Structures are given as C-alpha cells and as structure tokens.
Amino acid sequence: MTGGTIFALASGAGRAAVAVLRLSGPGTAAAVTALAGRLPAPRLASLRRLRHPETGEVLDRALVLWFPGPASYTGEDSAELHLHGGPAVIAGVAEALVAAGARPAEPGEFTRRAFVHGKLDLTAAEGIADLIAAETAGQRRQALRQAEGALAGLYDGWTRRLTGLLARQEAFIEFEEEDLPAGLDDAVAGAAAALRGEILAHLADARRGERLREGVLVAILGAPNAGKSSLLNALAGREAAIVSARAGTTRDVVEVRLDLGGVPVTLADTAGLREAVDEIEAEGIRRARRRAEEADLVLVLFAADERPDAGTLGWLGPDALVVANKVDLAPAPAVIGDRAPLPLSLRTGEGLEALRSRLIEEAVARAGLAAETSLTRPRHRAALTEAVDWLAELEAAPLPELRAEALRAALRAIGRITGRVGVEAVLDVVFGEFCIGK
Numbered sequence: 538m539t540g541g542t543i544f545a546l547a548s549g550a551g552r553a554a555v556a557v558l559r560l561s562g563p564g565t566a567a568a569v570t571a572l573a574g575r576l577p578a579p580r581l582a583s584l585r586r587l588r589h590p591e592t593g594e595v596l597d598r599a600l601v602l603w604f605p606g607p608a609s610y611t612g613e614d615s616a617e618l619h620l621h622g623g624p625a626v627i628a629g630v631a632e633a634l635v636a637a638g639a640r641p642a643e644p645g646e647f648t649r650r651a652f653v654h655g656k657l658d659l660t661a662a663e664g665i666a667d668l669i670a671a672e673t674a675g676q677r678r679q680a681l682r683q684a685e686g687a688l689a690g691l692y693d694g695w696t697r698r699l700t701g702l703l704a705r706q707e708a709f710i711e712f713e714e715e716d717l718p719a720g721l722d723d724a725v726a727g728a729a730a731a732l733r734g735e736i737l738a739h740l741a742d743a744r745r746g747e748r749l750r751e752g753v754l755v756a757i758l759g760a761p762n763a764g765k766s767s768l769l770n771a772l773a774g775r776e777a778a779i780v781s782a783r784a785g786t787t788r789d790v791v792e793v794r795l796d797l798g799g800v801p802v803t804l805a806d807t808a809g810l811r812e813a814v815d816e817i818e819a820e821g822i823r824r825a826r827r828r829a830e831e832a833d834l835v836l837v838l839f840a841a842d843e844r845p846d847a848g849t850l851g852w853l854g855p856d857a858l859v860v861a862n863k864v865d866l867a868p869a870p871a872v873i874g875d876r877a878p879l880p881l882s883l884r885t886g887e888g889l890e891a892l893r894s895r896l897i898e899e900a901v902a903r904a905g906l907a908a909e910t911s912l913t914r915p916r917h918r919a920a921l922t923e924a925v926d927w928l929a930e931l932e933a934a935p936l937p938e939l940r941a942e943a944l945r946a947a948l949r950a951i952g953r954i955t956g957r958v959g960v961e962a963v964l965d966v967v968f969g970e971f972c973i974g975k
C-alpha cells in the first residue's frame with residue numbers, strides 16, 4: 538500500500554437506498570471540489586450536485602460531508618459522499634473520483650491510515666474488524682470493548698511498568714552500587730515476578746476470548762441411527778441434514794451455525810460410529826472422530842432402546858455431554874458409562890428445551906463474555922507468552938545487563954501486540970482481515 542488519496546464504498550455492495558463513498562488523503566479537498574463545486578462546512582451535511590470533472594455531466598444529487606484532518610477517522614483530510622445506492626451511480630462517481638486524482642482503496646487501508654496517524658492501536662483496529670464481523674451479541678460486546686481500547690489500556694499499562702523497571706535496572710548498571718538505594722536490583726526482580734503473575738493470569742482464561750471470537754465447536758457423536766441428524770435439525774430449526782431409518786445415512790460432516798446465549802456455536806453432525814461397510818463410510822467415521830477431537834464439547838448421543846456400544850462409550854471424556862434419545866421407545870437408563878444422561882425424544886420433543894438450556898450454559902461457560910478483558914487472538918497469546926518467558930529469564934539472570942536485556946525483549950514482545958513497536962509483517966496480518974472501505 539502506498540500513499541495518495543483513496544476512496545471506497547463504505548456501505549455494502551448491491552442495490553440500496555443510499556451508498557456511502559468515503560475518501561481520505563491529502564487530495565480529498567481537491568477531489569470533492571472537483572465534483573461538488575466547493576467544500577461544505579466541516580462535519581455538516583450539504584446537498585450537492587455531483588458532476589464529472591471532465592465532461593461536466595451531472596452524476597447524482599448527494600449529501601457531502603467534509604472532515605478536515607486531523608479530527609477524522611483516519612487522521613487525514615476525509616470526506617463522505619452519500620449517494621443514491623444504484624450500481625451505475627456508484628460506478629459513475631467512482632470514475633469521476635479517479636478523474637479527480639483519487640484511487641480505489643485496498644482492504645483495511647482507511648483503518649491502517651488511522652493506525653499510522655496514532656488514532657488507534659492494533660488491538661483497537663482488530664476490535665473494529667471484529668465488530669464488522671460480529672454475528673452474536675456476545676461477539677459484538679467483546680469487539681466493541683476491544684475497539685474502545687480495553688486491551689490497549691491493559692497492555693499499555695504493562696508496557697509502562699516494564700519501562701519503569703528498565704529505567705531502574707539501567708540506573709543500576711550506570712551508577713556505582715553505593716550511590717543507589719539498597720535492594721534496588723532485588724526490587725526490580727520482585728516487580729517483574731509480580732507482573733509475570735498478572736500476565737499468566739490473563740493468559741489462563743481457557744481461551745474464552747478467542748472462542749467467543751471464533752465460535753465454540755460442538756460435535757454430535759454416536760452410533761448409527763441414534764438420532765444425531767435429527768438432533769442437528771431440531772437445534773437448527775431446519776432440515777439441514779438427511780434423516781432416515783437406514784443406519785449409515787450421514788457420511789460427511791454437516792455443520793450449522795447457531796447463536797446460543799450470544800455465543801456463536803458451530804454444531805457438527807457426523808457419521809455414526811461402527812465397523813464401516815465401505816471406504817466412503819470409513820472416511821466419514823475418520824472425519825467424525827477428527828471433528829470430535831477438535832471440538833470444545835461433544836454431544837454423545839445414545840438411543841435409549843439400544844445397549845450403549847463400546848465405541849461410543851469411549852468418548853465420555855471431560856468435555857462430553859451424554860444424551861439418551863428415543864425415550865418415547867424406552868426409558869432413559871439411569872447411568873451410561875459413569876454419567877447420568879439427559880433424556881430426550883426428538884419424536885415427541887421431550888427434553889429438547891432442557892438440552893438447549895444446558896448447551897447454552899456450556900457455551901457461555903466456554904466463551905461467555907467474562908467481566909475481565911480477554912485476549913482474542915493467537916498472536917496476542919504468542920506475544921504475551923514470549924514476554925512471560927523473558928520475565929522468567931530476568932528473574933534467573935545473574936547480571937544486571939542480562940536483566941535489562943530481558944526487560945527490553947519483554948517490552949518488544951508486548952509492543953508488537955499494540956503496534957507500538959512497528960513491525961510491517963504484523964501490520965499486514967492485522968489489516969489483511971479487513972474489508973475494503975474500512
């Protein structure tokens with residue numbers, strides 16, 4: 538990405554009542570003037586005829602907003618054109634903007650410019666990308682909190698403390714020991730240990746923030762004809778998977794996306810577990826097992842009128858929820874393996890709401906919005922883990938110079954999360970997630 542004046546459709550694609558074209562860069566005032574005749578007063582909507590700067594053809598009557606920098610989203614001179622939302626109007630105005638010296642923006646380029654001009658840090662930029670992608674209320678709340686700087690505030694606080702420790706450590710190196718308060722060196726190690734404890738506590742969140750962002754994966758597992766596909770359809774409220782009385786109906790993994798208590802859940806129906814009759818079914822069963830291994834929660838389904846089979850009983854791990862289906866045919870056993878199963882009949886609907894409530898509880902427990910601020914991405918986790926390792930190194934280091942070096946390394950690791958330590962590779966990863974126009 539390079540400089541210049543950029544524009545993009547900020548509203549969604551397709552025909553709509555209104556389309557918003559957004560501009561940013563040093564040539565914004567010139568481009569708006571070329572189309573609209575003159576600049577409106579800052580931040581006040583004005584109705585203008587937009588003309589092609591070369592042919593003079595009137596393209597639309599639009600609301601024009603002018604945001605002089607630095608008090609704009611990007612920190613640069615910016616503008617918005619609220620057009621009539623037809624594709625030909627948008628195309629005509631885009632062509633006119635190119636004639637006026639602007640160019641189409643790359644994905645994420647507006648927010649990247651905001652970052653470059655110090656309007657937000659990388660975690661806030663990620664929060665904005667998540668806010669645009671949020672499907673559930675829980676995701677929206679987490680994204681908004683991050684976009685408003687909750688993670689940045691936490692990490693900047695740690696950075697300030699590390700910087701203070703580094704200053705003290707360097708004072709220890711610069712000055713003769715007798716000129717400094719006694720015990721300064723030990724105090725640095727003690728403060729570093731306390732900070733390491735806080736970062737470790739933040740990391741020990743059972744991936745709640747990451748799970749809320751990515752979604753919780755729930756796999757349905759069980760013998761053929763236990764009613765797995767029937768359960769998927771009942772929870773999804775639509776016939777997503779084929780149900781039939783023939784054992785071995787489902788071969789592929791069939792997934793639906795659900796909103797359970799504000800947590801996004803991917804629910805996966807799988808092939809019934811048994812000795813496969815052919816290689817297609819064998820592959821289906823391999824996929825079923827793989828999905829169950831990856832899952833955050835496994836719904837292990839038994840048919841109440843059948844003896845629990847050994848293959849399915851093997852899946853009663855700590856993240857398993859045991860369900861006895863078809864209680865309209867036979868009473869649910871009191872225990873299956875070592876668990877009390879949830880009784881269910883997909884024929885009569887008995888137990889379905891209780892199962893749904895239980896699933897909401899389990900999803901919220903794994904990814905619900907906790908009161909504390911959670912990290913949301915593997916890159917946050919990797920950098921914080923690195924910082925923790927450097928702090929442990931500091932505590933063990935015999936020489937003041939080595940301690941200072943470990944502090945600098947820990948600072949660099951945390952700085953990469955917020956982008957205070959500029960690393961081009963990190964920027965490409967973060968802004969590559971965005972859509973064009975943001």
Ligand SMILES: Nc1nc2c(ncn2[C@@H]2O[C@H](COP(=O)(O)OP(=O)(O)OP(=O)(O)O)[C@@H](O)[C@H]2O)c(=O)[nH]1
Pocket residue numbers: 759760761762763764765766767768779780781782783784785786787788807808809810862863864865866881882883884885
């Ligand atoms: N009586 C009764 N029948 C059920 C119940 N749930 C499902 N069935 C029936 O059981 C049969 C198998 O249901 P499926 O949902 O296809 O079972 P599955 O576990 O997906 O089977 P595979 O994909 O072959 O592994 C169908 O005929 C369903 O109508 C129930 O609660 N009671």
Ligand SMILES: [K+]
Pocket residue numbers: 761762780781782783784785786787
């Ligand atoms: K079946």
Ligand SMILES: [Mg+2]
Pocket residue numbers: 765766767778779780786787806807809
């Ligand atoms: Mg099935």
